[in-house]
Amino acid sequence: MNFIDEAYLEVRAGDGGSGASSFRREKYIPFGGPDGGDGGKGGDVLFRVNPNSNTLIDFQNRKIFEAKNGERGSGKNKSGSAGEDLIINVPNGTVIYDDVTNEELLDCVDETKEYLIAKGGEGGHGNARFKSSTNRAPRKSTPGFKGEIRSLRLELKSLADVGLVGFPNAGKSTFLNYVSSAKPKIGNYPFTTLRPHLGTIKGSESSYVIADIPGLIEGASDGAGLGTKFLKHISRTGLLLIFVDLYPTENLSPTKQASLLYKELETYKDDLTQKISWIVCNKTDLLEEDELRKIKVEILTNLNFSENEIFMISAATGNGIDQLLKKLETEVCQN
Ligand SMILES: Nc1nc2c(ncn2[C@@H]2O[C@H](COP(=O)(O)OP(=O)(O)OP(=O)(O)O)[C@@H](O)[C@H]2O)c(=O)[nH]1
Ligand SMILES: [Mg+2]
Structure with a gap:
């Protein structure tokens, strides 16, 4: 590598x-x-x-x-x-x-x-x-x-405006592929991405950069998986998208994923939870509407995020992505 x-x-x-x-x-x-x-x-x-x-x-x-x-x-x-x-x-x-x-x-x-x-x-x-x-x-x-x-x-430390964090396989790279011309590898197995990738998003008024980094797992701050060393590449970003897998192979509910990720971000030396962060639930195409609604309610009840900080998307079909990009552009480009 x-x-x-x-x-x-x-x-x-x-x-x-x-x-x-x-x-x-x-x-x-x-x-x-x-x-x-x-x-x-x-x-x-x-x-x-x-x-x-x-x-x-x-x-x-x-x-x-x-x-x-x-x-x-x-x-x-x-x-x-x-x-x-x-x-x-x-x-x-x-x-x-x-x-x-x-x-x-x-x-x-x-x-x-x-x-x-x-x-x-x-x-x-x-x-x-x-x-x-x-x-x-x-x-x-x-x-x-x-x-x-x-x-x-x-x-x-990469220069990016938005950072993607999530468990392996959540679909971060698929999302970056969908929204930019960056071509990080996508794979149906954990740790497909082994190094940061940057993609430029051309908004309607201006463009900004998203960084896709290798997946994080529980205990990453103690060195589990690839550790947290790649978090330095999102330490400059103003905004984090916490990617959650709606259809995880392991028994890790979206709420649990988000809270574990949040903990890893908090333990990191720069405390990345100080940044604006939104939850992006990916793979909506694999669940029914009522299941999606339930998940959203569970997140809202258990975590300190508001309704407009949670996004439901499918990086495979593009569902919900336009709305997310619109909000991203407003947020990133006003700062
Ligand atoms: N059905 C469905 N599959 C998806 C979606 N997004 C990603 N996938 C699949 O999920 C698997 C993992 O996608 P990646 O984009 O490689 O995931 P990642 O988060 O970048 O994973 P790491 O690089 O290992 O951290 C691939 O098989 C994708 O095709 C989605 O919205 N719907
Ligand atoms: Mg990846």
């Missing part, structure tokens, strides 16, 4: 070049003045968003990324040239943390920007700088400054 959404690396900015200590030597000028130039600045390390990438696979194996050092200064007041910057391309939505302090340093979400992460050292001063009325022949020059070195953790 070549989808990696977490990585560790070290970045090293270039050191500044040292300043030169040198004196002018020309014919007929026996005591030339100091002419040692400054050292060049070390290169910076920067991040840039690569819109065509959606994985951190290039950053496996804790690589070290180094910018070039500045060159030394030389005689004839010649400054050393600056070291070349190093630009590292990352997928849109990559968050950069200091791996030692765990502090969030950067959130790379703008394709037009370059994000500075480690600054190159300034070059040293050549001896020409130290000339004064009292010292006309200084020998002093200074070394360059060290470039910054940082250990980093990269986390890819």
Whole structure:
């Protein structure tokens, strides 16, 4: 599976070049003045968003990324040239943390920007700088400054407006297929989806992005199934659709599914229940009208959701989907 959404690396900015200590030597000028130039600045390390990438696979194996050092200064007041910057391309939505302090340093979400992460050292001063009325022949020059070195953790958090969560097999991917041109795999078995998929929905006025992530099961926050690591991809979304299977193979009623999912979302480190969430009951085509009504009443009685936060759909036939999309567009695009 070549989808990696977490990585560790070290970045090293270039050191500044040292300043030169040198004196002018020309014919007929026996005591030339100091002419040692400054050292060049070390290169910076920067991040840039690569819109065509959606994985951190290039950053496996804790690589070290180094910018070039500045060159030394030389005689004839010649400054050393600056070291070349190093630009590292990352997928849109990559968050950069200091791996030692765990502090969030950067959130790379703008394709037009370059994000500075480690600054190159300034070059040293050549001896020409130290000339004064009292010292006309200084020998002093200074070394360059060290470039910054940082250990980093990269986390890819997808940029989506709406997140789909649900038990495996609830029909999340079928729904994303139906409403967008994304083509995640669909299968009549749990954990068909093994990595997040994004789909763009073209609304009547604007478009927005839905993220389909692998299914969650009870105990996911303790590592059951694929765990909760994929929840980071819906941690930025403003709205969650809690997908419930109306026709589960296991003995898990829709109400029970929703409440178990809610618990997993609450236990997650960012407490995802703070988001707006709606319940989407999928596979209406497999049940009779009165059974559907009963289920809705059961959810309303047992869980803290109101009538307009519950949707009955069929991702197979499209039943109820228009209504859901209309509400989604209003909700997502007003924020
Ligand atoms: N009858 C019926 N079947 C559906 C509907 N939606 C999905 N399915 C079927 O349910 C099964 C699971 O669908 P997926 O879309 O792969 O489910 P998922 O939630 O993405 O599952 P994971 O990726 O494993 O988490 C497939 O066999 C689908 O064809 C529906 O509305 N009606
Ligand atoms: Mg799926």
